[in-house]
Amino acid sequence: MPASGTAHRGRTRPGAGLAVCHGQQLLERRLPDHCERLPLQVTGTIHSLPRVSTMPEQGQLQRFEFRADSISPVDCAPPRTLLLNYRGEVRLVPGERWRFEVLLRRPWGLVNPGSFNMQAWYAQTGIDAVGSVRSTAPARRLASAEGRAWHHRLRQSLSGQIRAALGDTPEGAVLRALTVADRSGLDHPLWTLFQQFGISHLLVISGLHVGLVAACGLGLGTLLARSLALTGCNRSLVLFAPLLAMVLASGYTALAGFSLATSRAWIMLSCFLLATLCGRPGLSWNNLLLAAAGLLCLNPLAALGAGFWLSFGSVACLLWLSLWWPRAGRAGRWLGTHAYMCLAMLPLGSWWFGGASQVAALANAVLVPLTGFFVVPLTLLAATLSALNESWAAGIWRLAAWPLQLLLPGARQFAVDYPHWLYSELMPTGPTVFLALVVLALVAVPLGARIRVLLPLLLLPLLLPTTLHRVAAPGAVHVVALDVGQGTAVLVYDARNVLLYDTGGGMPGSPDVATTVILPFMRSRGLRHIDTLVVSHGDADHSAGLDSLLGKLPVERLLTGPDVEAGSRGESCRAGTAWQWRAPVQFQVLAPAVGEQLDANGGSCVLRAGIGRFSLLLPGTSAVTGSVSWYATGRRICAVRSLWRPTMAVPAHPHGPG
Structure with missing residues (x-):
């Protein structure tokens, strides 16, 4: 027993040591207390695509990440990555070197049970300080854009071309978000509308979009490999499909700016595709665990976000389903998988977001294929053609926006006329979510008809509203x-x-x-x-x-x-x-x-x-x-x-x- 206990403790040391080192680095880069809200001179490089918004009576606001090389006075220098606000008409370009006078504070955010933890998000994304550029001191551009931020400049250029082709319209904002992860035009009413229909995941470049691009790469690579094989080429072309899928997925992830969500999807996809290249089963539990371990090694705080659990939970559900439905036909497999994933999102979505859309199954059945096989391919085709002819790209972007122009007005009107038919607020507890997960696990297993009839009963505690306040004691x-x-x-x-x-x-x-x-x-x-x-x-x-x-x-x-x-x-x-x-x-x-x-x-x-x-x-x-x-x-x-x-x-x- 002592030996076993010692071995167990030894296995936990690397993970604990990595987490401690990561936390220590975050603390070392924190802004000192005495430097908060003091005028500071910072010199560095714009490190992200500026997010542009128009504030009432305040003009244009640009929010961007700034990689600081120096901060004056020197005793305020620990922060490395700053999140800054800039009010002005100067167009900031990623990769440019600037000197700003700023007011900084520690990355603080609202922290409340049941709502989004902004402070945890700052820690996950590596933001060391937040602040604003002072308008009383002139900002100075020191050097033009550097080569290492080329993908952000490409994103900015494509975002501008989409805006020029479609204007400041909702469908243009959606296309900018799907193409280059520019969410400048996504206002709160649009987010709420997509949430009510259970399709808010379509507004960000997530694992779904990266996976769809990789699937297109696999299909195209397989077709090309078979065509070349007919000419008598080497049979090793079988590796061409996963390599092409990896290249396309990597390019799409770069267009998204290597955000936390897309990087998570890219790491997961890399583990699956590398296993395929090595002649091992791609879709396996070991690869999923390897992807989770790799992501946590790079960023131990990634597990604090809902996206981590939703992404890995969704893939785990797909792997579990594949164990029990290996021989279903294409139509049956697609319908069954879609229904199963809608059921999977019920406990996961209720736990993290406190509600679920009542029309999510129908909305996703229509919009996921429409987005994955029409909108996204056309936007990527337009992004490719934009280097050759911007007018061709503008025409394709208008074609990609055409379904959104038809659907968005009707969706808004439906949300106004029938708001209670769209979204239900749920109040999950640990036991109710556990029962829902039991249903999720058993519904894929071939069971008798009598047991299947009883499974929906386990969902009732999660779905039915309660009038009981959760208090510490009856008289509290x-x-x-x-x-x-x-x-x-x-x-x-x-x-x-x-x-x-x-x-x-x-x-x-x-x-x-x-x-x-x-x-x-x-x-x-x-x-x-x-x-x-x-x-x-x-x-x-x-x-x-x-x-x-x-x-x-x-x-x-x-x-x-x-x-x-x-x-x-x-x-x-x-x-x-x-x-x-x-x-x-x-x-x-x-x-x-x-x-x-x-x-x-x-x-x-x-x-x-x-x-x-x-x-x-x-x-x-x-x-x-x-x-x-x-x-x-x-x-x-x-x-x-x-x-x-x-x-x-x-x-x-x-x-x-x-």
């Missing part, structure tokens, strides 16, 4: 200060009731915090309504999500500050207003008093929540940062979650209920 009261950046959003709930104080902020043209943070958190906790919604005052960082919440959830009572526009639904906060849920949970409005003439902040709705022996004061003007959760049961309030950073406000102090 949870207090959650959500991480919304600048602003406030504090949630108080027990097993039956919910109160939300403020709705967080939001930027014009982008989804507000209520959509990206509050609603996902409430969904993850089983909260499907709001008894009382309090909006302290009208500043955007406190009230921007009001319309989103009123449109998504039933709200029984709305209390607002004096400058909040809530129409006839709201009632003004008045000092002395009080109510309670049950004996130990009481609420009282402390301000503003009737007749007071105060400004927006001074007239904020101040709320006191009494929970047993404790009181919680919510003044409205102090921002809550960090994501902290308490629950109260009996005579104690317990901090049960503090994510990434300690709380900066909303402490709970012992205080009598009176």
Whole structure:
């Protein structure tokens, strides 16, 4: 036994050592605390395709990665890769060498249960600091574009040609995303539309697109090899097909800028194709594990993202299905595989995204072949011809956009007329997802008819809505200060009731915090309504999500500050207003008093929540940062979650209920 234990510990050391070294490198490149938001001089190279967006009343904004060679002062020099914002009319070209004066901060992002972890994304992609170029100091171009960023310049050129051919239209934005992974034109309504139909994976160059390009390469290579074999050439041409597939997949990955998603797909595909070249089975579990190990060696933090588990989970499902359906006909195999993958996305999508499209099976059955065998091949053909004749390429891009021009208006109208028919929000738990995975494993196995009839019953806990709030104990009261950046959003709930104080902020043209943070958190906790919604005052960082919440959830009572526009639904906060849920949970409005003439902040709705022996004061003007959760049961309030950073406000102090 000791020898076995020693061997086991030895096997874990390389992985743990690699993760520690990777984490140490990330920490060494972090921006020092004393350098945050100080004017710094940085010199380096533009290292990515700038993502262009137009901000209302602020003009054009370009967001890009900058590989810094030097930072002044020297004691602020550890960061290597910066994510910068540049406001100006100068067109930035990948590979150019620039000197900027910037304001930097550490790569911080919102961290909340149930929603996207921006801070983890920064770590996965190797961003050491984020910031903006100062407009008060002139930027200086030091050298023209270098050769090592040629693929980004090619992407920028192709993106400009597509924009010139199709304009700033939705179908043009989709083609730019599918061709060169330029998501500048993909606004939030377009993302939401594709999510409602369960086809948002078509908006990014992912493993599906890289695999389709590789499949085209395999087919073309096989056809060429057989044609050459008829002329009496060497039979070793059998290797021509996987080599051509590898070349085309590598070129497409370069067009996507070697993003995390496409690099993951490329590594996986490389393992399968290299096994084929070596005369070994390509589609095997060993190759899948080898691809996962290779990716984690390059980036141990890749496993933090949903894409890692969705990509490898999808391929694992295909391998599992191939074990039990090896002899099905082509039509039967395609239909069966499509149905099986739609079922596979149900537990995976619900766990990572909190919902599933009800029309995903039909939408993917139409659009995946249309995209894979019509749109993408035409866009790549146009990209190839653009080097010879841009007018030919423009005509092919218009042809590739033609199906999108027909389908997108109808899809938008359907989403407006029948919104509840498209997308269902799910509230998965560990046990419900496990049962769904059991169904996923058994449905591919040849079982008796009686057992197959019972399998759908195991999906009911995942699909059926629940009215039970997920609380720590039957009598617990949870207090959650959500991480919304600048602003406030504090949630108080027990097993039956919910109160939300403020709705967080939001930027014009982008989804507000209520959509990206509050609603996902409430969904993850089983909260499907709001008894009382309090909006302290009208500043955007406190009230921007009001319309989103009123449109998504039933709200029984709305209390607002004096400058909040809530129409006839709201009632003004008045000092002395009080109510309670049950004996130990009481609420009282402390301000503003009737007749007071105060400004927006001074007239904020101040709320006191009494929970047993404790009181919680919510003044409205102090921002809550960090994501902290308490629950109260009996005579104690317990901090049960503090994510990434300690709380900066909303402490709970012992205080009598009176």
